Structures are given as structure tokens and as C-alpha cells.
Amino acid sequence: QKEVEQDPGPLSVPEGAIVSLNCTYSNSAFQYFMWYRQYSRKGPELLMYTYSSGNKEDGRFTAQVDKSSKYISLFIRDSQPSDSATYLCVTGFQKLVFGTGTRLLVSP
């Protein structure tokens, strides 16, 4: 079993839609949960991080963590074509553990 499970997609939505990206993790010891965004041929870029359970909002992005169910979500409001990228669900601390990523396509 993978430590972080993500649906690889692709997830295709029209511009302006609300996007929901999800993943699950297996190790209950994890405390930090991150979402990285990766554009084609680029390195991962930290989008948001959350410590323990709860919500965190940053502009159009909201991250949610439910430690009781080991479930992590990222919501994108008013999605834009520039949001088209692969979104990586990540946990760990010094040694990051990645999901395979979900490819998001936002069409104009």
C-alpha cells in the first residue's frame, strides 16, 4: 500500500469551476500536509501547507485535513487556465512522502 494515494486524473473542468482534489494517507504519525503544484518540465512548487487537522485558506485555494479519516483535500475556487498543472499531495517532515499527483486541466 502506498503511503499517499491520489487519483492520477486527468481532471478536466471549465474555467470558473470549483475544483476538488483529494488524497488519503496511511501513516497516522504524519503531522504536516502539503500541496505542491508542478507545471510540465518544472520542479514542484509549494502551494499550501497545513499542520494537523483543520482548514487553511489562501486566496482561491483552501486546504483541508481530516486526521480521523486520514483524508486531505484541496479546493480551488474560480479555476483559471493557469491552474492547469499536476497537484501533488505531500506529507512528512524532512523526508517528504509524495502522492503520484493529480493532473488538472482547466479549459477557457
Added chain:
Amino acid sequence: EAGVTQFPSHSVIEKGQTVTLRCDPISGHDNLYWYRRVMGKEIKFLLHFVKESKQDESGMPNNRFLAERTGGTYSTLKVQPAELEDSGVYFCASSPPGQGAYEQYFGPGTRLTVT
């Protein structure tokens, strides 16, 4: 401020040859990490330096891989001899002293193809 840089961006070598990848972290970042993504798989941790010392090398696949960090600045990852399964994208990341997960800045990666 310059980001994490990696060289080369792409390397194609034959099985059995040696390749050396280089990473220059962000200035002042004591922590340096190597990760790898092979085709169709998730990005996986290889090792972590704190300054010039190896803090965690639990992800190194075998002894054909050798990582060094000279003087706590840039780092090199040598693969000798390269095998077909070593093909993938090698990422380097760095973070400030005392930080970890939410402060790792990634380079663009080196795409390694072993033929």
C-alpha cells in the same frame, strides 16, 4: 534571490557509464535533499544533508549511488555504473536551517535517460 539550480537539465548515457548530477541550493540553506521520480511513479526521497553531513540516506537505492556535499554548499549525485532502471527525473530541494516540510524549495530537475 536565485532559486535551486540543477545541472545538467537532461543527460542521456549508456548503461554502464557514469553520470554526475549537480545541485546548487539557495544561499544560506543548510538542508539539501535529493528526490527521484521514475516513470509512472511518485517522487521518492533519496537523501538529506544538513550542511556537509548526511542526515538521512534511507532512500538511496543501492551503492551505485553516491552523494556528496562539498563544504556544505553544492551537492553532487553520482551514479556509477548506471542501469536502465535509473532513468527518471532527479530533483534537488533545499530548506533554511531548522525548517523542513513546508520550506522545501525544489529545483527544475535533471532528466536522466539510460539507454
